Amino acid sequence: MNIRIIIILCLGLSLLSSCVSYDSLLNYEEAPEVPSEPQTISNYKPIRIQTNDILSIKVNSVDPVAAAPFALDGGVGANANNTQVLLLNGYLVDDEGYIDFPTIGSLKLGGLTMKQAKQEVLTKLQPYFETLPIVNIRLLNFNIHINGEVGAPGLINVMNQRITIVEAMTLAGDFTDYSQRDSILIIRELDGERSFGYIDFNSPDLFNSPYFYLQQNDVIYVRPLPRRRFAVADPITRVFSIVSGATGIVAFVISVLNRN
Numbered sequence: 001m002n003i004r005i006i007i008i009l010c011l012g013l014s015l016l017s018s019c020v021s022y023d024s025l026l027n028y029e030e031a032p033e034v035p036s037e038p039q040t041i042s043n044y045k046p047i048r049i050q051t052n053d054i055l056s057i058k059v060n061s062v063d064p065v066a067a068a069p070f071a072l073d074g075g076v077g078a079n080a081n082n083t084q085v086l087l088l089n090g091y092l093v094d095d096e097g098y099i100d101f102p103t104i105g106s107l108k109l110g111g112l113t114m115k116q117a118k119q120e121v122l123t124k125l126q127p128y129f130e131t132l133p134i135v136n137i138r139l140l141n142f143n144i145h146i147n148g149e150v151g152a153p154g155l156i157n158v159m160n161q162r163i164t165i166v167e168a169m170t171l172a173g174d175f176t177d178y179s180q181r182d183s184i185l186i187i188r189e190l191d192g193e194r195s196f197g198y199i200d201f202n203s204p205d206l207f208n209s210p211y212f213y214l215q216q217n218d219v220i221y222v223r224p225l226p227r228r229r230f231a232v233a234d235p236i237t238r239v240f241s242i243v244s245g246a247t248g249i250v251a252f253v254i255s256v257l258n259r260n
Contacts (some may be wrong), residue, residue: 061133148222
């Protein structure tokens with residue numbers, strides 16, 4: 001056999017062994033195919049207020065004097081943009097789900113959705129106003145943690161009340177060349193329990209997953225592909241691997257030539 005052909009075959013096999021299949025790089029492509037018809041969203045659940053959440057509760061009325069006793073900061077810093085200032089002006093939910101609300105006192109909001117919490121606050125405020133005020137409630141510490149093989153791992157602060165795993169991945173800089181897309185781990189703590197779930201980005205089934213819509217303080221971990229270890233090996237290990245591979249190829253070629 002021609003020595004050039006042998007060398008080309010060996011190099012080709014070496015390159016193929018380090019490649020990732022095309023299908024593994026695709027999102028939402030596993031059978032069954034992506035549905036062509038609109039689907040009813042049935043897996044979305046509104047976030048619920050949890051222990052250690054920090055809430056912004058603003059009471060506005062046509063009568064500013066009537067609303068003043070229900071302002072945590074007395075109006076100071078109400079228009080602040082600084083996140084730390086907003087957190088300091090928020091209401092911390094204690095271990096039993098209560099907050100201390102001005103004038104009203106202890107108020108249980110833990111376990112409620114934002115809509116339910118707003119109605120609860122309005123009910124408590126009703127005796128103090130001739131005309132019901134406007135109440136705005138926001139979760140100030142809606143954070144998602146993303147680690148592993150993504151472009152920009154770290155903490156994401158969600159500004160609204162709903163975020164999907166797809167949006168979170170986009171905000172984290174998307175997958176890297178070494179991301180394992182078929183087993184994204186999500187760790188969730190809710191009502192004193194910790195659950196673990198997986199999402200497969202290679203399958204359209206991810207849209208129906210109970211973990212597709214994220215909750216506050218969810219932790220997302222993207223596993224690296226096995227070949228990632230070659231990219232992070234120290235220089236000595238890489239040189240040793242190259243030399244070992246080259247030595248093996250040369251030995252194989254010499255063995256074949258000797259047989260001929």
